[in-house]
Amino acid sequence: MNQEQFERMHKGNGFIAALDQSGGSTPKALRLYGIPDEAYHSDKEMFDLIHEMRTRIMTSPAFTSEHILGAILFENTMERQIDGKxxxxxxxxxxxxxxxxxxxxxxxxxxxxxxxMKPIHNLEELLERAKERHIFGTKMRSVIKAADPYGIKKIVDQQFEIGCRIADAGLVPILEPEVDIFIPDKEAAENLLKKELLAHLSTLAPDTKLMFKLSIPSIDDFYAELIDDPHVVRVVALSGGYSQVEANQRLARNHRLIASFSRALTAGLLKQQTDEEFNAVLKRSIDEIYKASMT
Structure with missing residues (x-):
């Protein structure tokens, strides 16, 4: 593990940009960016277009370490280049x-x-490639749709089992058991989830380090115990379908919880914008998300 990178993630100011839309979510991301489905005719063309979008974001003068700690990448993006690297x-x-x-x-x-999560059959091979490409950590998502104690235990069991394998390989895993923000029993699901997360953390070896990516909770500062746990490098929040404004408002009420936004980060960005317009919209989004993350 790169100690400089670890310390930056653990103690640095900023948030994580989620730029990891994959096969199923890429068409929607492109439509929001102003590229209709009929603009491409194959997966290759689709992924070329999304890489162009991500490259435009990452090379923007607004996209800097002053406000951004990390960026989550899709596997396809890891194997591509930006400016020859x-x-x-x-x-x-x-x-x-x-x-x-x-x-x-x-x-x-x-x-x-x-x-x-579906089975990750090539996990060990993928982790080896990630290390060759100088990746710091990983992220993996599953979703809670109801406050079912058995289901939530199963989802947390799976997240920790795979997360420990990733940590053993020398990377920092982000466990993402997302609670659907639209379910009627969201608060009850969050109570069950936190109980399971704390129980699993208590079983870890002292040197095992990981992160969580969680839905912004119904009760402010609900995840303070997780943030304080010595195994936890950082706890970050997903926007989960909230608008950028509402996500920022809710996040700001949760101290030391930082953003890992996707749609809320790229809202308002369009292929048709001039670079000046594009960079201005991105800068406003980054500034607002950073401000909400630094409470």
């Missing part, structure tokens, strides 16, 4: 921003009120 090297060497890799393969069908 692999994306992770560009981020760290040119921007001082930590590269993080999304490793999950999507969600399984809902059972017991949760959608667990």
């Amino acid at each position: 692999f994306t992770a090297d560009y981020l760290w060497e040119e921007k001082g921003i930590l590269p993080i890799l999304k490793v999950d393969k999507g969600l399984a069908e809902q059972e017991y009120g949760v959608r667990m």
